[in-house]
Amino acid sequence: MIKLQHVSKTFSVGKNKIEALKDVSVEVNRGEIFGVIGYSGAGKSTLIRCVNLLERPTSGKVFVDGVDIQSLNKKDLLKLRRKIGMIFQGYNLLETANVYDNVAIPLKLEGISGDEIKARTEKYLEIVGLKDRSKAYPSQLSGGQKQRVAIARALAHEPEVLLSDEATSALDPNTTDSILELLLKVNRELGITIFLITHELDVIQRICDRVAVMDKGRIVETGSVVDVFTRPTEAMTKQFVHDEARFRIPPTIFKDLIATGKLVNLTFIGESAKDPALATMAKRYDVLPSIIAGGIDQLKDQSIGNLLVHIKGDQGKVDEAIHFLKSRQIVVEEVSE
């Protein structure tokens, strides 16, 4: 659906050159929700803006539906952009137009007939749940409602892809949830492919099928959300996961625990959660596991359980026990600092 090949982008600011993207390749499949996560300044916005050429790559190719979009003339590029909806952190609505007109005006400018405009505007305002606020102006709406209008505006063009540049970053957690629900609905019920960027791990976990981790203009890791977040290989990914998902242990408690055994972080994915692995281990290896902390993360299609476990016992036995856990489809990570 969307394919970026060896895309680089360099901004010149005076004499300085800023390499915002360095040889980035990503592919977004039709029908999926693909997320890019990275810290501020990683180049995420630049990347997503290359998909509809709001930003032109310095080098590399961008394909949408197999078409090399940099080779399109002006008119065809405008047409292509109508197939690609986009929403933003700042909503970007017309302040001088009410909700209805914010959705209808772009359709009018596109040359769509009056009846069709009315039908689509009503349909998509209904889908985002704002039909009864048609006459309100953006200044009278909450952030979440404004983002809903922006989503309706994007959907009204009946695009195949929706690009989202930090659509939930300015919203509180509850509103973020409801917008993410809406995006899931858009993906599932309307079959629209979603390409989003975010700096929030939660957004990736909640709705994405696949994820790319971005750092300083490069994609450092790509894969399914479950894989990337349960078995992160790159330092940057680990940092994200640990920043948000792992348990923080106060140093004094940690010192006591480590003196009497080993600390392990266990991640259970889907089916492995039902396996009584800890009990079996305790019995078989004669060690004493105690649970220090635990939690569960809901991903799009499955849940991931996390346990911080202290295993007390003989040095040798403890090592064997950890080895056993690793063989049971549990992601085991020894905590050593």
Place this chain on the structure above:
Amino acid sequence: MADFLNQWGGAIWDGFIQTMQMTVISLLFSIIIGLPLGVLLVLTRKNGQLENVVIYTVVNSVINVIRSIPFIILLFFILPFTKAVAGTTIGVRGVIVPLVVACAPFIARLLESAMLEVNRGVIEAYQSMGISTPKIIWHVIIREARSSIILGLTIAIIGLIGETAMAGFVGAGGLGDLAYQFGYVRFQPDVMYAVIIILIVIVQIVQTIGNVVARRLKKN
């Protein structure tokens, strides 16, 4: 009072009509010329949609030069140009040209600053929807800037009314001319006072209307 009206009412009314004529006609021409210039400035400036250093620098400098010449000097300075364009250098017709030359760059400038206030993100959103630049200029930028544009035009109109007062020097008449000819030259201060009061009222009305319209257009 009745005496005064009998004696001066007609002259003041004529002056009022002439002032209105000069203001409205010059304003229309100034908008017709200033609007495209303002749009050109916005488009060709750095990081604009049609960035072009040469065009921007030229237009920008010409506007600055014209705006630094006081109107009374401009009026005489461009007499040959006025003659060429309007066919005459006197009367209402003769004063329209210098009024427009003075006012159009001002309108270009105020449109430019009003349009630059429009959130870039909204413009990008419309670009991302495949809307062409001319449509974005009219339906997004000018629309979103309309409240500031009205406030700016209000200032331009008040400025124009002031400038028409100097039109007397080329025999264009108007309220300012009346005040000068009778109030100052022939020493009839009550005519001058009457004209001043009328001008104050006009400016108040224009400013009030401008404020109300701008507020209603703003929608928030």
